[in-house]
Amino acid sequence: MSDDHMNIQLLRNINRQMEELIIESKIQTQIENGVFTFSYGSEVIRFFLPFAGQDGIQSHILRTANFYEEKALRLVAPLLGPTSTVVDAGANIGNHTVYFKKVCNVKHVISFEPIQTTFNILLRNISENQLSGVMPICSALGAHEGGGSISSFRSGKLGTITLEENALGKLRIASIDSLELPRLDFLKIDVEGGQIDVLRGGEETIRRTRPLIMVEMRVGTDEFATGDEYLKSIAYKLKMKCSKADYIYEPIVQSVVK
Incomplete structure (x- = not known):
């Protein structure tokens, strides 16, 4: 050496x-x-x-x-407003949820976090900031409803837990479509490689409501190539890259349903 x-x-x-x-x-x-x-x-x-x-x-x-990933969040802020409904997929301790609600003043945030320990912290942070209009759900998001279990975890970061489908697993997996949302303006996805499943589980809602989509696709993987291809297949195009791994997509064709 x-x-x-x-x-x-x-x-x-x-x-x-x-x-x-x-x-x-x-x-x-x-x-x-x-x-x-x-x-x-x-x-x-x-x-x-x-x-x-x-x-x-x-x-x-x-x-x-300061907020985690604050530079990316500042780019998001002008895209949101007081009538916006947001889904926060992979909410972790509520960093983005608090920003969306308290800084961007959106109307509704639906926050998904599957790990009970982390979910409890999310609940505490919603309470500490006296947030109304937030619906926290202790569940992962996927292609369809079912059970799941932890498949990997990188020490030192709660947000690096990766899940896999497992009918006998103790973790819950829901889908965006199961929410039957009348409106969705912004979908944030940070799910450690599971973004395609989240999108597939929300395809009907996405096609109907045409939200902006902020998605993490990790560097050093094929996630951007596969994610970009899938989003193009449902008539979305890249709007901006807001960090080294976070991208915002916008619909090519607007929905007629408002």
Whole structure:
């Protein structure tokens, strides 16, 4: 191993240890009863962050005093309004749900999170921010209703849990179409590779309501190629790339049903 490589590794270790110390200091001094408070524009935002020392999303919120993926969310904000109905597929602890409701002032958010521990944090964050018009559902979204189980999990990030269909699984899988929504304006999908199943399970709703679709398609996989092809097949086109893995699609043909 070269001296340069060893120096790079040493610097990385030092930086990581410094970040851990900063997070630990903020946990001790800036979190009260598990809740971290920060200002965003004219709004006061409160997040319950019980795993800020281990989870990437929670530690980011604490470290930056800001929303996770805030740059992408700022691009989304002008697309939403006070009459908008949003589905948040893969809501995690409620980062996007809180932003959609409290910052964008949308009318309704339906938030799906299948992992009970994470769902409980989502419920707490809805309560901490006194959000109305939010329907939290402890379920994954897929191509059809059924059961599921955890197939993989990357340590240090609750949002990296991957699910698989399993009739005997304890996790619930629902579909967007099963909601029979009269209106859907924005669909956010962050489901660790399961986006095609989510889209298939909402195809009737999507064809009828023609929402904007924000979808995570992970770098280093074929997810963009397959996702882009599927979205084109239901008359959608890429509107913008809002982060290295998040894309917003818009309908090519508007629905006549409003």
